[in-house]
Amino acid sequence: MISATRRLALGFGLALGISTLGIGASAQTPLRNDNITLEEVLAAQRAWGEGLVRIATAHREGGVERGRAVAGEILDGAYGYAAGPVLFKPTLTLAPQTFRITREGALAYFAGGNPAFANDGGFAFNGWTRVEVENAAIFIHGRTALTQGNVRLFDGQGRVTTVDKSWGFHRDEAGVVRIVLHHSSLSFTR
Amino acid sequence: MISATRRLALGFGLALGISTLGIGASAQTPLRNDNITLEEVLAAQRAWGEGLVRIATAHREGGVERGRAVAGEILDGAYGYAAGPVLFKPTLTLAPQTFRITREGALAYFAGGNPAFANDGGFAFNGWTRVEVENAAIFIHGRTALTQGNVRLFDGQGRVTTVDKSWGFHRDEAGVVRIVLHHSSLSFTR
Amino acid sequence: MISATRRLALGFGLALGISTLGIGASAQTPLRNDNITLEEVLAAQRAWGEGLVRIATAHREGGVERGRAVAGEILDGAYGYAAGPVLFKPTLTLAPQTFRITREGALAYFAGGNPAFANDGGFAFNGWTRVEVENAAIFIHGRTALTQGNVRLFDGQGRVTTVDKSWGFHRDEAGVVRIVLHHSSLSFTR
Amino acid sequence: MISATRRLALGFGLALGISTLGIGASAQTPLRNDNITLEEVLAAQRAWGEGLVRIATAHREGGVERGRAVAGEILDGAYGYAAGPVLFKPTLTLAPQTFRITREGALAYFAGGNPAFANDGGFAFNGWTRVEVENAAIFIHGRTALTQGNVRLFDGQGRVTTVDKSWGFHRDEAGVVRIVLHHSSLSFTR
Numbered sequence: 001m002i003s004a005t006r007r008l009a010l011g012f013g014l015a016l017g018i019s020t021l022g023i024g025a026s027a028q029t030p031l032r033n034d035n036i037t038l039e040e041v042l043a044a045q046r047a048w049g050e051g052l053v054r055i056a057t058a059h060r061e062g063g064v065e066r067g068r069a070v071a072g073e074i075l076d077g078a079y080g081y082a083a084g085p086v087l088f089k090p091t092l093t094l095a096p097q098t099f100r101i102t103r104e105g106a107l108a109y110f111a112g113g114n115p116a117f118a119n120d121g122g123f124a125f126n127g128w129t130r131v132e133v134e135n136a137a138i139f140i141h142g143r144t145a146l147t148q149g150n151v152r153l154f155d156g157q158g159r160v161t162t163v164d165k166s167w168g169f170h171r172d173e174a175g176v177v178r179i180v181l182h183h184s185s186l187s188f189t190r
Numbered sequence: 191m192i193s194a195t196r197r198l199a200l201g202f203g204l205a206l207g208i209s210t211l212g213i214g215a216s217a218q219t220p221l222r223n224d225n226i227t228l229e230e231v232l233a234a235q236r237a238w239g240e241g242l243v244r245i246a247t248a249h250r251e252g253g254v255e256r257g258r259a260v261a262g263e264i265l266d267g268a269y270g271y272a273a274g275p276v277l278f279k280p281t282l283t284l285a286p287q288t289f290r291i292t293r294e295g296a297l298a299y300f301a302g303g304n305p306a307f308a309n310d311g312g313f314a315f316n317g318w319t320r321v322e323v324e325n326a327a328i329f330i331h332g333r334t335a336l337t338q339g340n341v342r343l344f345d346g347q348g349r350v351t352t353v354d355k356s357w358g359f360h361r362d363e364a365g366v367v368r369i370v371l372h373h374s375s376l377s378f379t380r
Numbered sequence: 381m382i383s384a385t386r387r388l389a390l391g392f393g394l395a396l397g398i399s400t401l402g403i404g405a406s407a408q409t410p411l412r413n414d415n416i417t418l419e420e421v422l423a424a425q426r427a428w429g430e431g432l433v434r435i436a437t438a439h440r441e442g443g444v445e446r447g448r449a450v451a452g453e454i455l456d457g458a459y460g461y462a463a464g465p466v467l468f469k470p471t472l473t474l475a476p477q478t479f480r481i482t483r484e485g486a487l488a489y490f491a492g493g494n495p496a497f498a499n500d501g502g503f504a505f506n507g508w509t510r511v512e513v514e515n516a517a518i519f520i521h522g523r524t525a526l527t528q529g530n531v532r533l534f535d536g537q538g539r540v541t542t543v544d545k546s547w548g549f550h551r552d553e554a555g556v557v558r559i560v561l562h563h564s565s566l567s568f569t570r
Numbered sequence: 571m572i573s574a575t576r577r578l579a580l581g582f583g584l585a586l587g588i589s590t591l592g593i594g595a596s597a598q599t600p601l602r603n604d605n606i607t608l609e610e611v612l613a614a615q616r617a618w619g620e621g622l623v624r625i626a627t628a629h630r631e632g633g634v635e636r637g638r639a640v641a642g643e644i645l646d647g648a649y650g651y652a653a654g655p656v657l658f659k660p661t662l663t664l665a666p667q668t669f670r671i672t673r674e675g676a677l678a679y680f681a682g683g684n685p686a687f688a689n690d691g692g693f694a695f696n697g698w699t700r701v702e703v704e705n706a707a708i709f710i711h712g713r714t715a716l717t718q719g720n721v722r723l724f725d726g727q728g729r730v731t732t733v734d735k736s737w738g739f740h741r742d743e744a745g746v747v748r749i750v751l752h753h754s755s756l757s758f759t760r
Contacts, residue, residue, distance in 0.1 A: 030481050032464030032560070033330040034523075035225040083553055084412030085707040087718035089734050092758050098734055099706035099718060101410050136669035137655040139738070139750050140223040142332035142522050142712045143414075146738050146751045148657035148669060164659050164668055166736055166753040168709070168716050173463055173553055180412070180709050181716045183736040185755030188662050220671050222654030222750070224713075273743055274602030275517040277528035279544050282568050288544055289516035289528060291600050326479035327465040329548070329560050332522045332712050333604075336548050336561045338467035338479060354469050354478055356546055356563040358519070358526050363653055363743055370519050370602070371526045373546040375565030378472050413710040415605040520603040522712035 034143055036171040041138065041145040044078075044169050044177040049131025051078055052153070055110065055124035064113065064125070071111035071124055079106060080170055080178035091163050091184040094119045130154040143171045144180070151184070162187060224333055226361040231328065231335040234268075234359050234367040239321025241268055242343070245300065245314035254303065254315070261301035261314055269296060270360055270368035281353050281374040284309050320344040333361045334370070341374070352377060414523055416551040421518065421525040424458075424549050424557040429511025431458055432533070435490060435504035444493065444505070451491035451504055459486060460550055460558035467561040471543050474499050510534040523551045524560070531564070542567060604713055606741040611708065611715040614648075614739050614747040619701025621648055622723070625680065625694035634683065634695070641681035641694055649676060650740055650748035661733050661754040664689050700724040713741045714750070721754070732757060 051074035059067025079086050081103035088100040090109045097117055100106045108114035112122030136149040146168050153161045168181030241264035249257025269276050271293035278290040280299045287307055290296045298304035302312030326339040336358050343351045358371030431454035439447025459466050461483035468480040470489045477497055480486045488494035492502030516529040526548050533541045548561030621644035629637025649656050651673035658670040660679045667687055670676045678684035682692030706719040716738050723731045738751030 029325045030327040030465035031228065031330070032328070033228070035330055035332065038221065038223070084709070085410035087707045087709060087716055087736060089718060089736065089755075094759070095757055098720070098757065101707045135219045137220040137657045137671045138222070139655070139657060140221070140225055141714045141740070142225065144711045144714065146657055146716075148659060148751065148753065150668070164753070164755070166657060166659065166751060168738070168751075170711070181718065181736060181738075183718065183734070183753040183755070185659075185734070185753070186758065187665055187668065188756065189664070220655035274519070275600035277517045277519060277526055277546060279528060279546065279565075284569070285567055288530070288567065291517045327467045327481045329465070329467055331524045331550070334521045334524065336467055336526075338469060338561065338563065340478070354563070354565070356467060356469065356561060358548070358561075360521070371528065371546060371548075373528065373544070373563040373565070375469075375544070375563070376568065377475055377478065378566065379474070409705045410707040411608070411710070412708070413608070415710055415712065418601065418603070515599045517600040518602070520601070520605055522605065 034171070034173075036140060036143050036145050036169065036177060038138065038140065038145075040171060040177050041140070041147060041169055044179070045133045045135075045147065045167065048078055048167075048179070049133065049151075052124055052128050052131055056126065056128040059122075059125045060127060064111075064122075067122070067125055068107075068111040068113060072107055075103065075107055075110065077176075078179055079103070079182075080172075080180045081106065083170075083172070083178070084180075086179065087168070087181040087183070088179075089183045089185070090123065091186060092123060126153075127155040127157070128153050129156050145169045146181070224361070224363075226330060226333050226335050226359065226367060228328065228330065228335075230361060230367050231330070231337060231359055234369070235323045235325075235337065235357065238268055238357075238369070239323065239341075242314055242318050242321055246316065246318040249312075249315045250317060254301075254312075257312070257315055258297075258301040258303060262297055265293065265297055265300065267366075268369055269293070269372075270362075270370045271296065273360075273362070273368070274370075276369065277358070277371040277373070278369075279373045279375070280313065281376060282313060316343075317345040317347070318343050319346050335359045336371070414551070414553075416520060416523050416525050416549065416557060418518065418520065418525075420551060420557050421520070421527060421549055424559070425513045425515075425527065425547065428458055428547075428559070429513065429531075432504055432508050432511055436506065436508040439502075439505045440507060444491075444502075447502070447505055448487075448491040448493060452487055455483065455486055455490065457556075458559055459483070459562075460552075460560045461486065463550075463552070463558070464560075466559065467548065467563075468559075469563045469565070470503065471564040471566060472503060506533075507535040507537070508533050509536050525549045526561070604741070604743075606710060606713050606715050606739065606747060608708065608710065608715075610741060610747050611710070611717060611739055614749070615703045615705075615717065615737065618648055618737075618749070619703065619721075622694055622698050622701055626696065626698040629692075629695045630697060634681075634692075637692070637695055638677075638681040638683060642677055645673065645677055645680065647746075648749055649673070649752075650742075650750045651676065653740075653742070653748070654750075656749065657738065657751040657753070658749075659753045659755070660693065661756060662693060696723075697725040697727070698723055699726050715739045716751070 055071045058070035085101045088106055100109055108117035108120045110124040112120045132152040134150045135147050139146040148166045151163050151165045163184045166183040169177050170180045171177045245261045245264055248260035275291045278296055290299055298307035298310045300314040302310045322342040324340045325337050329336040338356045341353050341355045353374045356373040359367050360370045361367045435451045438450035465481045468486055480489055488497035488500045490504040492500045512532040514530045515527050519526040528546045531543050531545045543564045546563040549557050550560045551557045625641045625644055628640035655671045658676055670679055678687035678690045680694040682690045702722040704720045705717050709716040718736045721733050721735045733754045736753040739747050740750045741747045
């Protein structure tokens with residue numbers, strides 16, 4: 001049982017002084033709140049970036065096998081493939097394998113080495129050291145949230161790759177937020 | 191356009207220091223958040239109680255006609271009949287008119303005077319002066335929230351009526367919270 | 381169209397009969413649909429009635445111990461206590477134990493035998509043989525649905541108990557529908 | 571069952587053909603169903619394509635002024651700018667005006683002629699005659715739905731432009747489905 005105050009504390013980092021509202025919802029009213037919060041969305045974005053760096057680091061320090069193993073773990077934590085198809089359009093996929101609706105296709109994109117996806121070299125194995133997210137706008141609806149903006153990926157040589165990115169996040173029953181939509185593209189240039 | 195900070199300020203009375211999260215969602219990121227908040231739920235409960243007292247006061251001071259007019263206004267603000275059926279089981283209705291799915295049935299219950307609902311005397315016309323809500327538990331899901339607990343209605347003579355009450359609230363696109371379910375019953379006694 | 385609808389209720393990975401819409405959603409478009417359907421709501425109501433009869437039958441044929449064991453199983457399948465508080469106001473509870481927000485309180489109500497709930501005799505042990513649900517109105521929102529109406533409980537002697545009942549149902553990630561709100565009351569009579 | 575499904579999409583106050591379920595939800599049970607349906611999603615995609623062709627046709631037959639007027643109408647019908655920011659990354663926008671969170675930016679993209687968006691030539695004025703949508707996957711949650719896949723735009727000369735596209739749709743209280751997220755990008759090529 002989660003009290004109102006504790007649940008809010010988890011969601012927003014604050015203790016709502018409900019008693020001051022004077023209508024009898026005490027600080028201990030049991031509360032179940034399914035909705036995703038803005039903080040959870042921002043934390044999930046940050047976790048995505050940290051995950052990418054973790055894969056790159058594992059690859060650099062432990063080789064391809066190790067990188068691939070970590071990529072699988074990160075993928076299972078960050079994406080909702082266990083619950084259904086994920087709408088995933090990675091930055092660099094080639095038609096007709098543009099969309100990676102299944103876990104297998106996503107893992108091939110991040111970590112390569114899958115003959116069924118021969119064009120995939122392993123996007124996460126590019127020496128990434130840091131990720132920045134700049135949101136242009138956010139939309140929250142129930143357990144889901146949509147974000148759109150720029151993501152900048154830095155490697156160890158100081159090079160930066162900027163992509164346009166839309167994410168859809170979903171908060172499951174256990175409170176875990178996972179990606180259900182991911183559309184990434186290089187900026188259009190003339 | 192509502193900035194993240196302003197929207198959160200409306201919903202929770204606080205300014206999230208998003209910039210401290212360090213991931214580039216500035217304090218001005220445009221945000222659309224459809225979800226109902228705990229504060230909105232508690233405010234809607236309080237508004238229901240204040241509305242009942244307003245009807246009773248209008249009736250006492252202005253007579254039946256005035257009471258009925260105010261009841262209609264309160265009803266339109268507090269209940270979601272304009273958007274569809276409302277699941278409303280008032281405390282004192284008699285079968286076969288137990289459920290008041292339409293606005294007409296709800297108005298008859300609160301303000302009487304409708305020959306089609308001959309047993310309705312006008313529940314709101316009982317001299318109510320104060321309402322207290324004590325929530326037993328709350329469930330929040332998307333735009334909707336469910337509450338259950340006791341509501342105590344006080345009249346001018348110091349008498350109190352306690353009812354068991356469940357409410358379902360729905361936050362519409364304009365941010366207005368309306369009742370979509372209301373089940374009220376006298377306590378069971380042996 | 382029937383099969384499309386049926387399969388939508390099941391979740392994703394299905395074959396949609398939407399080729400007639402002519403816009404390129406092929407018969408194999410992977411779909412994840414979180415929403416609860418009307419059919420699922422009606423099935424959950426039916427399951428509640430069948431569960432009550434199963435408990436009564438187990439009690440009659442196997443005694444109190446057996447009845448209590450079955451009640452626990454039915455409860456875990458039908459109610460959402462594993463995911464948080466449930467807003468449960470049973471028909472016959474006495475203040476100050478009116479609301480049964482925890483599993484323990486719900487089990488005591490259905491199967492008695494808990495000294496902490498001394499007034500509970502075991503509501504499910506009343507020889508129920510059949511349950512009828514008559515909905516007055518239904519509200520569906522995301523994974524949740526609200527229903528309100530009459531429920532009639534029949535025992536083996538041909539006696540019928542009619543209650544006014546509101547239910548809130550929630551469909552979880554695995555597609556299982558569980559009760560998150562339940563308000564039951566005897567009809568008001570003068 | 572077909573008619574039940576169809577009518578559910580419309581909202582409430584309908585006749586449900588569920589008497590065969592045998593649990594007392596009569597053929598006239600009032601229903602309010604907020605959720606978006608797969609059919610509504612596919613219809614909204616089709617409407618987007620038809621809208622683009624309508625703008626192109628108005629431009630070709632009536633000139634820039636007429637094209638711009640029609641673009642404004644189509645935009646207001648198809649996108650959710652009236653309710654808040656829209657997460658819109660058009661195919662051909664240039665940084666730093668990549669994202670078109672406001673109606674003004676979206677109109678500039680489709681119909682040009684806004685000095686504040688000097689790079690916009692009017693995407694809709696390219697003689698489009700037909701649009702095809704091929705969904706890779708769909709995700710439905712409450713009032714919202716996400717789609718991802720290819721969209722092919724045909725002009726009068728038989729040329730086709732293929733884009734990778736993600737859409738987020740939202741069904742409002744009146745049952746109107748509007749775009750709340752739109753990410754379009756040219757296919758990645760080496």
